[in-house]
Amino acid sequence: MYNSPKQIVLVGGGYASVWAYRSIIDELLLEMMTGQIEIKIICPDEYHVFHGWTAECLVGILGDQNRLSRLTEIFKYAELIKGKAVYIDPESKTIDVALSSGAKRLVSYDQVLLATGSADSAAVTGIEQHAFRLKSEESYLATKLQIKFLLEKAADLNRLKTKKTIRFIVAGCGFTGLEVASNLGELIRVLKRQYPSLQNADIFIYLINSKKNLLSELPSEFNRIRKYSEKILIKYGIEIINQIKIIRFTDHGVFLSDGRFMESDMVISTIGQVR
Secondary structure, three states: OOOOOEEEEEEOOOHHHHHHHHHHHHHHHHHHHOOOEEEEEEEOOOEEEOHHHHHHHHOOOOOHHHHEEEHHHHOOOOEEEEEEEEEEEOOOOEEEEEEOOOOEEEEEOOEEEEOOOOEEOOOOEOHHHHOEOOOOHHHHHHHHHHHHHHHHHHHHHHHOOOOOEEEEEEEOOOHHHHHHHHHHHHHHHHHHHHOHHHOOOEEEEEEEOOOOOOOOOOOHHHHHHHHHHHHHHHHOOEEEEOOOOEEEEEOOEEEEOOOOEEEOOEEEEOOOEEO
């Protein structure tokens, strides 16, 4: 009598699914090779994204290809189902999947891991409409293109002898906020040396921190790292505004908790993520 293989389904293509898949391969590769177990990955994306190099890729220090790994290469013994899981029925042990092609598919499972990951926080009024964010690939690419657009615009105007002022605001002083601000500052410094049309442009970067210190998640014994980070940010001309919250994002800047309005051409939010 033929026994159908057990179905293990991983929903999501991020780190949790990658490590779960590796563990399954380590323990159950023989069962997979003999058809006793099948693994399916449900994910709308083609790539796994390494977020550790987001800031470097954002300003072109590293190419985008360095942060992307094909899911078909990572999960080479699994079936990759390109789509979104829209409903899971634990009684029938089935998952309704909306495929990227527009079709629908019903996927059965014996074991399922929900590893859909996190998304950028939308906790502040106006953030979704007016802030640039980094977590999703779509948001990341939009942020990268906007930085490029603003710097090219500044260079073009200065060629025409029309001085341009650009203000960037980076919201959040965790690791991502510091990396984005410092890499942006380094990029502007390099471009000003390379392109005379940018040398007279006034380009400001403001780093807004709701906490008392930078990198507040670090224990007190890492204070030297905080001081070094602050030194680098100041070196690149970045103004750090501590103990102030953004209470509303607009198309032209942000309202702050002390009552001020800060004008900005671009606000990049790194204020955290939600599950």
